[in-house]
Amino acid sequence: MNAPHPGALPRRKLPIGLQSFVKLREEDHYYVDKTGLLIDLIASGSYYFLSRPRRFGKSLLLDTFKALFEGERSLFDGLVAETRWDWTRRHPVIRIDLGSGVLQSRAELDQRVHEILLDVQRDLGLPDPVGYDSVTGQFAELIRLAHAKFGATVVVLIDEYDKPILDNITDRETATAMRDGLRNLYSVLKGADAHLKFVFITGVSKFSKVSLFSGLNNLKDITLDARYSALCGYTDADVDTVFAPELPGLDREEIRRWYNGYNWLGTSVYNPFDLLLLFDTREFKPYWFETGTPTFLVNMLTSRHWFTPDLTRTVATETLLSAFDVDMIESEALLFQAGYLTIDSVWAIPGRKEFTLKYPNKEVQASLNDSLLRVLTGGARYSEPQVSRLYRLLQAQDVAGLRGLFHAFYASIPHDWYRTNDIAKYEGYDASVFYSHFAALGLDIRVEDTTNHGRIDMAVEFDSAVWVFEFKVVELVPAGQALQQIKDRGYADKYLGRSGPVHLVGVEFSRDSRNIVGFET
Template sequence: FSQLSIFSELNNISNVSMDEPYAAVCGITEEEMLERMLGHIECLAGALEMTCEETRLKLKEKYDGYHFTWPSPDIYNPFSLLNALERKKIDNYWFGSGTPTYLVEMLRKFHVLPSEVGHSMQAMASDFDAPTEKMESIVPLLYQSGYLTIKGYDKEFGMYRLGFPNREVEEGFVRFLLPFYANVNKVESPFEIQKFVREVRSGDYDSFFRRLQSFFADTTYEVIREQELHYENVLFIVFKLVGFYTQVEYHTSKGRIDLVLQTHKFIYVMEFKLDGTAEEALQQINDKHYALPFASDRRKLFKIGVNFSAETRNIEKWIVEE
């Protein structure tokens, strides 16, 4: 009702949106799924050549995790869950049902970086009902539209902690952002990420960085007028997407992203510089012993120093030490 904003507010109604007794009224709980849909899960498991337990865990990772108050049972997205069981395929059904270009416009309007979405965002209960035209932050929009959900609650301050509900939403959201920040169109985007992952898994770091260079090439000045932020945004999005298929640990800071990327065969320890040198970046890896935690690991380790040039608006050089 708060979204109508046409006439005066309705009186004498009870808003049960965040009342604990009604927490499971929308969506499907795991108990309901296992009680009513076990046969369908067994059929899905057969189609995927997985055990029922493996299939249940896959469904949980992909579609579970919504909370409409705290505490709350985990709620599955009914649209995605029912599509997966009917089609016998685990896919991104909910995110593919819409084209949220409006979200990108709002991210820019409220000066929110992609790396900030779903990371330690907080809100009070009153924030969730803010009409769209009166929003003072992007949080109500992300919550109301299902991109964020409640992950915890601080009783002392009455603050809710928010985050992505599941992998379907998080991966879909980050995938959608890529064409808006890099030199790649919506059709090519999924294939480019697939190539990134294959190159990382095979140890072909040169092809990886040449492809990353192409993501920065021919980007209009209007898009990259905030040079350091654009540089960080593209790197964050690419490594976030690669991280859905490999193990990635990173932290962001002004002007650089430091990163450790792990596959079954390889470990990559990377240091990024802005208007420095690749040699300086590699030297920092060695001086600060970034690779030390992996000294006893049998996988092949690559130490990679990378420099990004503000003048060319691209990756200028990378050097590798094995």
């Protein structure tokens, strides 16, 4: 039987413990219990913010909070919360979900929020609001009335808090209007503290507090709190225990390479969406990536002349990764918050943290570079056949074939594309195209790999072989220098203890001819 959409629930009306109640087949039910972490959060604070990429179970997290505070004890049988939660206390819950539909104006946003609040008001058995022209007034009154009716402070859960802005991010005027409308809505929380028990806000991006949560100084951001790195997602331990019945017939290491690796300073996790579909179809595919092709992201990277090899070694401060607003979208922040890069390592001194970022896994590396190639070269009809051929040539260790492949590839890029695009004019364009071919295959690539004599431009490990590449532009240095530099500096020495061959390749580009003019091996 085919799996339901991840998050679809058989028999029970709520998921338990965050992505915990999943069903792959009629007879199989799996529990990944995160309820202990939720209770820890509730015990240690009242106002929280969490940023995670799409399809990571943020909505299910809020559903679980809602079930706890509403006292749905039967849903937590056998889970940590069953014995740790005080089921005698109940609180009214206001859940605001801005994830459905695409809103294209401030008026549409206000109308949608009004409808959500009206639904909540009726669900709580409260009278329809009277005399409020603004959604902020309606929201404040709803919190006050809920507290008064139930004699208990109110829980507010906000899902996809940023989606109305992100849906319009390429239209600055509309995005700004959406931001201002949401800021007005969230400002209600600042003045309602006496009526509130718990507030949890989730979304993909991390807008600055000044732009969206001005004055809400007690909002605690747990996005990079190591204790909650695995709050959303499955860990290796979850896969090996909870999902053990699904593993036979699948390469366990390949599962890890394809889907693990998302990290927020603690335990690395898998995206649940990927794993559930893998276990159902038994086929490795970019399930998460295909649910939302990052057109805006790819266009932004190419328009900013991003050197694609830098994606594997991006360095950013904690402040930079949080610098996201309508008027200031840093590439590193967008890549990190959207899930296309994740934390590899941290350098810290008092008051300052610096992160080295990387692709989380093979799915993201291959899919993102495949998308970048289409923009860098004028379309999939030119890039995709070359990527497949590259794989076969590497398998055969066909050095001559590689030279012919890349020469033909650059020659196939239409002249009109060069004429109408400035992408190809930036320094590093040729090397970016070269690199992204290999990255689109999900290969083990090291960029500027350090040796005791210097840095290799690019090293690729595939099967038993290692390929060491050095790039030069002939208009800048004399011909023949690329391969000679590999030899002179002993770039291959670190790989000579391996059993397989080490191929040294000097690649020389010409800006004038727009092609490879040297490919010495």
